[in-house]
Amino acid sequence: MTPYQAIELFAKTLGNLEKWMDKAEAYAKDRGFEVDVLAQSRLAPDQYSLVKQVQAVCDQAKFAAAYLSGGKAPSHPDTETTFAELRARIQKVEEYLATVSEKDFAGADDRKVAPAWLGGRWFRGSDYLVEMAIPNFFFHASMAYAILRHNGVNLGKMDYIGGITTHEK
Amino acid sequence: MTPYQAIELFAKTLGNLEKWMDKAEAYAKDRGFEVDVLAQSRLAPDQYSLVKQVQAVCDQAKFAAAYLSGGKAPSHPDTETTFAELRARIQKVEEYLATVSEKDFAGADDRKVAPAWLGGRWFRGSDYLVEMAIPNFFFHASMAYAILRHNGVNLGKMDYIGGITTHEK
Numbered sequence: 001m002t003p004y005q006a007i008e009l010f011a012k013t014l015g016n017l018e019k020w021m022d023k024a025e026a027y028a029k030d031r032g033f034e035v036d037v038l039a040q041s042r043l044a045p046d047q048y049s050l051v052k053q054v055q056a057v058c059d060q061a062k063f064a065a066a067y068l069s070g071g072k073a074p075s076h077p078d079t080e081t082t083f084a085e086l087r088a089r090i091q092k093v094e095e096y097l098a099t100v101s102e103k104d105f106a107g108a109d110d111r112k113v114a115p116a117w118l119g120g121r122w123f124r125g126s127d128y129l130v131e132m133a134i135p136n137f138f139f140h141a142s143m144a145y146a147i148l149r150h151n152g153v154n155l156g157k158m159d160y161i162g163g164i165t166t167h168e169k
Numbered sequence: 170m171t172p173y174q175a176i177e178l179f180a181k182t183l184g185n186l187e188k189w190m191d192k193a194e195a196y197a198k199d200r201g202f203e204v205d206v207l208a209q210s211r212l213a214p215d216q217y218s219l220v221k222q223v224q225a226v227c228d229q230a231k232f233a234a235a236y237l238s239g240g241k242a243p244s245h246p247d248t249e250t251t252f253a254e255l256r257a258r259i260q261k262v263e264e265y266l267a268t269v270s271e272k273d274f275a276g277a278d279d280r281k282v283a284p285a286w287l288g289g290r291w292f293r294g295s296d297y298l299v300e301m302a303i304p305n306f307f308f309h310a311s312m313a314y315a316i317l318r319h320n321g322v323n324l325g326k327m328d329y330i331g332g333i334t335t336h337e338k
Contacts, residue, residue, distance in 0.1 A: 001170045001299050009299055043212070043319045121335040130170050130178055131333045138307035139329055145308075146315045150212040160308055164300045166290040 003108040010061035016162040057140035064133040067113040069104035172277040179230035185331040226309035233302035238273035
């Protein structure tokens with residue numbers, strides 16, 4: 001999986017997340033509750049709420065694209081509280097991901113990736129992708145899924161995976 | 170990320186999972202409950218229990234290694250019910266992963282991957298890795314983590330990520 005394929009997979013999964021949110025909205029409507037109750041739901045009192053899981057999955061995708069392409073990530077302050085605002089955040093990240101192309105990732109494996117939280121230390125691009133970006137992106141995507149699933153939204157594994165590319169015999 | 174790097178990352182994450190189970194066992198001991206209660210825990214009544222999440226994460230790693238290296242996966246019947254049995258399952262998979270080496274993955278991108286559940290259809294190796302093996306592996310790892318976290322086990326993000334490879338300025 002090249003860095004660009006990883007970004008494509010992140011973009012696809014953000015699209016899947018929007019469909020989980022569609023199902024959550026339909027469920028809320030059917031049961032007669034306000035969907036934004038789910039935005040504040042969490043699996044443990046000291047774990048991120050759905051809002052923060054969605055912000056985090058967006059950031060994992062955005063920063064992976066920026067760090068590995070040598071670009072600058074757009075700033076997205078964590079101000080969302082509603083499904084509508086989260087959808088807008090996801091869409092901004094999808095639009096940003098669409099601005100990077102395969103050729104921008106030439107040399108990505110050897111880029112120095114130095115997120116502020118590393119306090120001056122840095123990853124090789126390939127280590128950052130393998131050790132941080134991929135596991136972290138899918139962690140936050142899975143937690144968003146899990147919070148919805150735990151609250152009764154009717155999600156199944158293929159909602160998580162999305163479309164697949166298979167061939168006939 | 171090459172197919173072999175993916176298998177290494179899966180092996181590392183299975184090692185992390187064993188440490189989450191260590192924390193779960195310490196928590197159960199401290200609170201005076203039987204840890205195997207957690208083995209049957211789940212986030213939703215129609216979602217996999219911890220036992221099945223661990224079986225699934227093991228299978229994702231094992232089958233990715235077998236399909237992409239052209240090898241044959243060892244058979245591991247889903248008979249586990251306890252933490253001790255789950256640990257043995259994880260260790261068997263870790264041992265199997267250690268038998269494949271980088272050179273076994275030559276040509277992995279173009280291998281035909283035809284799991285029985287596809288009913289005769291097949292994936293290109295590279296599509297299987299990107300669209301199924303990686304997202305699915307991290308899904309089940311994250312769900313195992315989430316079930317423990319939801320039940321009070323004191324896990325944090327770096328328990329999920331494990332060791333990282335960074336460099337000084």
